[in-house]
Amino acid sequence: MSKLSSLAQRIKDAQPQIAHASTPLKNQILLRIANRLIESTDEILEANRADLSRASQNGIPNVMLDRLSLSEERIHAMANGVRKVAALADPIGEVLFGKTLPNGLVLRKQRVPLGVVGMIYESRPNVTVDAAALCLKTSNAVMLRGGKEAINTNVALVRIMQDAIETEGLAPNIIGLVEDTSRESATRMMQLNGYLDVLIPRGGAGLIQSVVKNATVPVIETGAGNCHIYIDKSADLHMGAEIVFNAKTSRPSVCNACESLLVHERVAESFLPLVKSLLDTKNVIMLGCEKTRAILKDIPPATESDYAAEFLGYVISVKVVSSIDEAISHINRYSTHHSEAIITNDIESASKFTERVDSAAVYVNASTRFTDGEEFGFGAEIGISTQKLHARGPMGLNEMTSAKYIIYGTGQVR
């Protein structure tokens, strides 16, 4: 048995303990984890410094160093995140529906945990704590595999969480960390059938593609966001420019940032200079189609692959379209089906766009940046699903559950 499958076996063996833990016990564990994180600030920061020094020796870019780096403040934020999860309602045991069948069988459909959740993610160590907290709250065991850059930090965080679990009397192996961060171990983790009930990758397009290609366990794809905003011919252009500016520049590295702008030809001449004047204040590079470049003369051309790209930076592709139908079909072709918006004052356009655009979240007159579990009022999220099975859009606690049918009879046969 490989090291990976023996870790998986230990997690699987521990899983029934959390599956049948009471809500108060689960909350007690979460609160203890939060306290232990604060108490262990020095230990965590020391481990984090080891990761940071290795990372900067390896010449990792500053934006990644920032993602990797923890501080007293960030540890407090992680602990507070865990406390917030403790305060959420427990979805496990909820009866989703029930009825008495004509033959007298009494049937109910009840929410249950998924079982063992596998998480593969990249450099941010706060995901280690966030994911563990959401899994514990929903009575799932979890196998965590973070990026190699964060391995020392992750080892420390998992040990602290395991100690807290053990103090509350449950098996620490409810949470397990894959310490082998090689590509091969990731591929083998994607094929742990019989151990993992679901695999949730969180990261860039490369990770998601590798999971889609290699995974044999059920997967929830998350996070890739080539999000569009379409400025309809009836749009309030000032509102449109503000929304594009916000969706592009308020946090360009996240999945709900706007990557592509579509403009109806009838308003292109007024709108494009207006939005450019805002985007210029943040040095956003606009890549345009021929019609766009006829209006904004000095911008570079957009290629086919630019329209498919998730830039995650200060770049936006732009296209002038001749109708809302062209906008919709462009979006359905190039989008990653995450979040899209229309800016319009026309009720028919709004309704057509929201019906026909095939994405997890479709907005009218608002920024795509709102696609987020916290913003939607779910209290927390483990990721944003861009697939149609099981969960779509921000995944809160409910999306971390399955269901079972429980049927009571009095001797019925068929």
Add this chain to the structure above:
Amino acid sequence: MSKLSSLAQRIKDAQPQIAHASTPLKNQILLRIANRLIESTDEILEANRADLSRASQNGIPNVMLDRLSLSEERIHAMANGVRKVAALADPIGEVLFGKTLPNGLVLRKQRVPLGVVGMIYESRPNVTVDAAALCLKTSNAVMLRGGKEAINTNVALVRIMQDAIETEGLAPNIIGLVEDTSRESATRMMQLNGYLDVLIPRGGAGLIQSVVKNATVPVIETGAGNCHIYIDKSADLHMGAEIVFNAKTSRPSVCNACESLLVHERVAESFLPLVKSLLDTKNVIMLGCEKTRAILKDIPPATESDYAAEFLGYVISVKVVSSIDEAISHINRYSTHHSEAIITNDIESASKFTERVDSAAVYVNASTRFTDGEEFGFGAEIGISTQKLHARGPMGLNEMTSAKYIIYGTGQVR
């Protein structure tokens, strides 16, 4: 572009037509399909005779010939099945929840189609019509791939359904049939990312395993049923024997039939001869553990692989256990997580069993044979999911849908 992907492209291109069809139009299409099936009885039977004669030349066993074979009566049953689907409520457009966020955004979560559904199934041609009807009703396009034995029948059925769709003014390619029934085409179909939103295999363990191994599109595993009945020490033994007899023999070839019997040691001596006397009337072969064979002296031993087997015939594995905990851990180890039952008069055992057994449907004092969309009151089913993601247990119309968030704002930015 291969023949398979060009078929997939045609289905994908046609998909928006059914996605946005009104409920009355969808029902009209279904009723027209039902009528056309009846009107085309001769044509269908001729195609079916071609399949049957080739199959019997190839020496296919009688039970498979029976599955493959159609009759006037069976065509009527198919047509009635389609009419029943037409009569069901349309799930598409249902608002699952909604709220106004603190910033004034008005959010609703609305049921939408999955998109393009791929179905891979085996010899029974009625699945062609059932699956198409359920997909049309839920506004999904569908790519069908039946078994090679049924190819002539399936070609005829799909052509008839496509004609009916065209008569109602929609693109016939909403339904497509894969006519290449080679193993390679099946594997390629499992990898039609970008075309198929979900793949639902219906068939034996071999098919399901191949899909799990090869599919890169999202899959819903269905149908494998190694179902258990556990006779608790407090059971009404007469009720238990009747339930085992029903669950084993009323239709042994289906996935909700009982394949394995667990008996508490305290009642084994009374129960085993009782249930054997019933099972003997149908010549059921019992395969037992040592303790079972000490009581039922003349039965063959059960091997490890017998406990994991889905016999789909007149065979049952038997094991005497020393506690309900042993029964539960045996089930969680060997089961395919489809349906299990406990026979007990003890309220604590009932509750422990239903909580701890990790299967889609868990029964107290009733036959496992009730796990079925019709029996559960869903009106129809496309299969029985044995996985935990998206759908668990019988899949009715709701399970053939996804959801999207639609958010109206007035210029909100974040």
